[in-house]
Amino acid sequence: xxxxxxxxxxxxxxxxxxxxxxxxxxxxxxxxxxxxxxxxxxxxxxxxxxxxxxxxxxxxxxxxxxxxxxxxxxxxxxxxxxxxxxxxxxxxxxxxxxxxxxxxxx
Amino acid sequence: xxxxxxxxxxxxxxxxxxxxxxxxxxxxxxxxxxxxxxxxxxxxxxxxxxxxxxxxxxxxxxxxxxxxxxxxxxxxxxxxxxxxxxxxxxxxxxxxxxxxxxxxxxxxxxxxxxxxxxxxxxxxxxxxxxxxxxxxxxxxxxxxxxxxxxxxxxxxxxxxxxxxxxxxxxxxxxxxxxxxxxxxxxxxxxxxxxxxxxxxxxxxxxxx
Amino acid sequence: xxxxxxxxxxxxxxxxxxxxxxxxxxxxxxxxxxxxxxxxxxxxxxxxxxxxxxxxxxxxxxxxxxxxxxxxxxxxxxxxxxxxxxxxxxxxxxxxxxxxxxxxxxxxxxxxxxxxxxxxxxxxxxxxxxxxxxxxxxxxxxxxxxxxxxxxxxxxxxxxxxxxxxxxxxxxxxxxxxxxxxxxxxxxxxxxxxxxxxxxxxxxxxxxxxxxxxxxxxxxxxxxxxxxxxxxxxxxxxxxxxxxxxxxxxxxxxxxxxxxxxxxxxxxxxxxxxxxxxxxxxxxxxxxxxxxxxxxxxxxxxxxxxxxxxxxxxxxxxxxxxxxxxxxxxxxxxxxxxxxxxxxxxxxxxxxxxxxxxxxxxxxxxxxxxxxxxxxxxxxxxxxxxxxxxxxxxxxxxxxxxxxxxxxxxxxxxxxxxxxxxxxxxxxxxxxxxxxxxxxxxxxxxxxxxxxxxxxxxxxxxxxxxxxxxxxxxxxxxxxxxxxxxxxxxxxxxxxxxxxxxxxxxxxxxxxxxxxxxxxxxxxxxxxxxxxxxxxxxxxxxxxxxxxxxxxxxxxxxxxxxxxxxxxxxxxxxxxxxxxxxxxxxxxxxxxxxxxxxxxxxxxxxxxxxxxxxxxxxxxxxxxxxxxxxxxxxxxxxxxxxxxxxxxxxxxxxxx
Numbered sequence: 029x030x031x032x033x034x035x036x037x038x039x040x041x042x043x044x045x046x047x048x049x050x051x052x053x054x055x056x057x058x059x060x061x062x063x064x065x066x067x068x069x070x071x072x073x074x075x076x077x078x079x080x081x082x083x084x085x086x087x088x089x090x091x092x093x094x095x096x097x098x099x100x101x102x103x104x105x106x107x108x109x110x111x112x113x114x115x116x117x118x119x120x121x122x123x124x125x126x127x128x129x130x131x132x133x134x
Numbered sequence: 135x136x137x138x139x140x141x142x143x144x145x146x147x148x149x150x151x152x153x154x155x156x157x158x159x160x161x162x163x164x165x166x167x168x169x170x171x172x173x174x175x176x177x178x179x180x181x182x183x184x185x186x187x188x189x190x191x192x193x194x195x196x197x198x199x200x201x202x203x204x205x206x207x208x209x210x211x212x213x214x215x216x217x218x219x220x221x222x223x224x225x226x227x228x229x230x231x232x233x234x235x236x237x238x239x240x241x242x243x244x245x246x247x248x249x250x251x252x253x254x255x256x257x258x259x260x261x262x263x264x265x266x267x268x269x270x271x272x273x274x275x276x277x278x279x280x281x282x283x284x285x286x287x288x289x290x291x292x293x294x295x296x297x298x299x300x301x302x303x304x305x306x307x308x309x310x311x312x313x314x315x316x317x318x319x320x321x322x323x324x325x326x327x328x329x330x331x332x333x334x335x336x337x338x339x340x341x342x
Numbered sequence: 343x344x345x346x347x348x349x350x351x352x353x354x355x356x357x358x359x360x361x362x363x364x365x366x367x368x369x370x371x372x373x374x375x376x377x378x379x380x381x382x383x384x385x386x387x388x389x390x391x392x393x394x395x396x397x398x399x400x401x402x403x404x405x406x407x408x409x410x411x412x413x414x415x416x417x418x419x420x421x422x423x424x425x426x427x428x429x430x431x432x433x434x435x436x437x438x439x440x441x442x443x444x445x446x447x448x449x450x451x452x453x454x455x456x457x458x459x460x461x462x463x464x465x466x467x468x469x470x471x472x473x474x475x476x477x478x479x480x481x482x483x484x485x486x487x488x489x490x491x492x493x494x495x496x497x498x499x500x501x502x503x504x505x506x507x508x509x510x511x512x513x514x515x516x517x518x519x520x521x522x523x524x525x526x527x528x529x530x531x532x533x534x535x536x537x538x539x540x541x542x543x544x545x546x547x548x549x550x551x552x553x554x555x556x557x558x559x560x561x562x563x564x565x566x567x568x569x570x571x572x573x574x575x576x577x578x579x580x581x582x583x584x585x586x587x588x589x590x591x592x593x594x595x596x597x598x599x600x601x602x603x604x605x606x607x608x609x610x611x612x613x614x615x616x617x618x619x620x621x622x623x624x625x626x627x628x629x630x631x632x633x634x635x636x637x638x639x640x641x642x643x644x645x646x647x648x649x650x651x652x653x654x655x656x657x658x659x660x661x662x663x664x665x666x667x668x669x670x671x672x673x674x675x676x677x678x679x680x681x682x683x684x685x686x687x688x689x690x691x692x693x694x695x696x697x698x699x700x701x702x703x704x705x706x707x708x709x710x711x712x713x714x715x716x717x718x719x720x721x722x723x724x725x726x727x728x729x730x731x732x733x734x735x736x737x738x739x740x741x742x743x744x745x746x747x748x749x750x751x752x753x754x755x756x757x758x759x760x761x762x763x764x765x766x767x768x769x770x771x772x773x774x775x776x777x778x779x780x781x782x783x784x785x786x787x788x789x790x791x792x793x794x795x796x797x798x799x800x801x802x803x804x805x806x807x808x809x810x811x812x813x814x815x816x817x818x819x820x821x822x823x824x825x826x827x828x829x830x831x832x833x834x835x836x837x838x839x840x841x842x843x844x845x846x847x848x849x850x851x852x853x854x855x856x857x858x859x860x861x862x863x864x865x866x867x868x869x870x871x872x873x874x875x876x877x878x879x880x881x882x883x884x885x886x887x888x889x890x891x892x893x894x895x896x897x898x899x900x901x902x903x904x905x906x907x908x909x910x911x912x913x914x915x916x917x918x919x920x921x922x923x924x925x926x927x928x929x930x931x932x933x934x935x936x937x938x939x940x941x942x943x944x945x946x947x948x949x950x951x952x953x954x955x956x957x958x959x960x961x962x963x964x965x966x967x968x969x970x971x972x973x974x975x976x977x978x979x980x981x982x983x984x985x986x987x988x989x990x991x992x993x994x995x996x997x998x
Contacts, residue, residue, distance in 0.1 A: 063333060063337060082333060092326050123177050270611050271611055
């Protein structure tokens, strides 16, 4: 069980440089350009390229989720965590299943 | 979900403003669940697009159509807007109404620039390049996937405008804080979806 | 000019069939009768204040059930028309087009506008009461869900008299449903848009109940102390939340093929008709569990109550439902084994389908062991529950037969399949909602349905169900396929079809007896003065019938499963807790926006059906204005003062 709620107080957060946000932005931009370079700059075999850029997209999504979206907050954050996890499972079943079933279209 | 020693209402007393009421707490959880279901909505559109990507009929292929310049411009604008939106949420946590409104307005402007770029891209493809939505299955999938994301952004813009007005009227209260926080979550979520559009539509289209 | 108007009206209204004119007349007469009655008794204000703007989950539940019963009547009439046409070889009662429209509307209405709202109605009534809550998590959203369902259903039903009904089956398979083979588009657009509008409502209901159950349980009620019906709704909500977005997209893409000329499911332009089947069933199979899991919950409650025992195997019940929720997203291909998939694909989905029979079988044994050595009381709800077990098992076992991909090439789209899914959906869902209706009726209205009439309707309906669907398996094996509007004599199908038709009419009679029971009991039914007419085990029976607006004057403290049974036990032993003073209760305000917004959705939908963008787009703008207006409402709740609570509690005999 995450005890995030203990760290965040109802009193305003202190002022200071928003390191978390700036680092998040920097990482997002870096990953975006890295993916661009992998896709267009290198001429790796297509399956490897696709695997790498999808991997980079997943890392970038996790950065948004944990650095910007306060994913681990709430009176019981396990609710949203299980919700998102089930959503990811169904989304994966949808995309992977459809690509497998309809592979003749690819 | 296991029983913990503190009740929800006890926990809420020590949490950021948007969680302090039961209503706020419930709605934020519900909004997460909504985003999880929206994830499935987009996954269906992605699956459809990927299946139809090669069915170009008499129209152009992804490689013929896509240009990297405008795509990078859209991506950077949206990434930066996610950052400014995050700064807005930070100001919300500092109970600074003016700072929150400032960063939300900046986010709105970036959102409008993104929409402008996307509409221009659609216009270039469908009119100048002669590749409208009804030409091929690939184009149908492309316009509907991106159009659905664009419609989400448009909805987000109207939503944030409403919240900025309410913040100006009332300042940061438990209710406005909850609304601003949820709109922020939504904006970041749309950024996540765009990352996958950038990867699975544009980069993939230019590789294959 | 007049010629033009005449031509337009000839296309606009469905003409040429005496039955349609009959329907026109009866719709007009019923509408006039409603308006006249409401005006004569000066009930318009009452209707608006008490029902159309309500956010009370109990009233919303009642409205869901009324709507579902009306739709069940319509879907049932469709079934009887079809069975009349098929009673004898070479019948001319319906022509082919009309028959196609009727099986399409029958399927769509029964799944989307009967099964779903009936279940939503029962869960609206029972779930907040079972978990000791005063309302759902989002009462305003709950009202919006209901009105979206209602106007979606009305839009779909309008197709019968204006513009023409869809005729591509409830699955609306491409390419037949697409613009190339269905160029007039109107009937198909009714399907896409009507189902879409009510589907948005269903998705919101899913989120609403998931959060309600996750966050609003009475203190002490941990997840593993929840009543089984609440558990089943938790899992159902989860499936709704993740299955419906796919349906939203699928319907929208189908509509775009008609409105925008896109090529998702078309034959030309690179579209893929098979993609429709793939996307449709990705929602469609979980949908089966959306309408089945809640009734598993109802049966669990009813069997435990009338066997006077605690439910056997609580934890395995929960685990099997969780397993079903995951597996239900991995079996969708078994609906189109014959579409030409590769062997590995068919093998995987064949196995996953058989796998899902295991948790379902586990539940059957749990119910049997709950009955074992119980003191069984044969009330009407219990009869429905007991009949469910064998009848549903037949549906389940034939399902495993269909799950074998090579064998499915024989069974596919035969009457065997039709018999199979009616065995699950009638013996499961319909028996279940009837069971729940009789069980919770006193909690809804404060009086019981008549037991004698209830038993009559049960026996007539249940026996007729078997007369109707048992022969149908054999008819399928004899080679008759589904969706044939007639068949020649001499194939040996005639006598079997005739028996099936007798069964169908018998089920109609059973339903009429039930309707009569509702009318009779409303006038002469036995009052429920205790709030606990059945000797219930869960919290909904601890409060008066019908439940007061705020449900619980004091939020109960829960220490165990079957919380109310434990409380009664404590009371017997004299360990009752002393009543505390009342506190003002926080309640949400009524709102007219859900009704108006859904009506505007209806207007927009009607416009898009006919491609009248001048009507559709302003309708959607109206919807957006409603959303913005709601965003600025801050005064959205009130408090019920303590003296009013005291008065209400005294009136129901809860204060001495």
